[in-house]
Amino acid sequence: MNKVIITVLGKDMVGIIAKICTHLAEKHINILDINQTIVRDLFHMMMIVDISTADESLEELTAAMNRIGEEMGLRIHVQREEIFEAMHRI
Template structure:
């Protein structure tokens, strides 16, 4: 199973989770775990996703997620799990 870590951060507005989850479902990316919170009107979400069934390549869905973030006013970042783990292993 290939996993990625997706983070979403920005000013809270209606529909952030719906738009991100809709994109993931349409792309064949399965959400394995999700955590979200709002701190002082700032939306924070982290997701662990399985990308084995993705209908697009990593670079394509990563770029599309970043573009979606721009459209809805948040920052969306996607990293492969192995890179995320190595960066945070210190």
């Protein structure tokens, strides 16, 4: 399994989850875990996805998430699970 962490932060609006999940489904990326919260108007989502069967590379996924983020006014960060875990052990 090749796991990637996707984090999303920004102003809450209709369609954030739909837009991101639609892209992932179209590229055969499986969502393993998802957690989202909204505090007042601030939206935060963290996803763990498996890109083992993806139709795009990690670089292409990152670029696509950056495009979605720009379109929707969100900050979307994509990183490999092992890097995420190493960063949060310090």
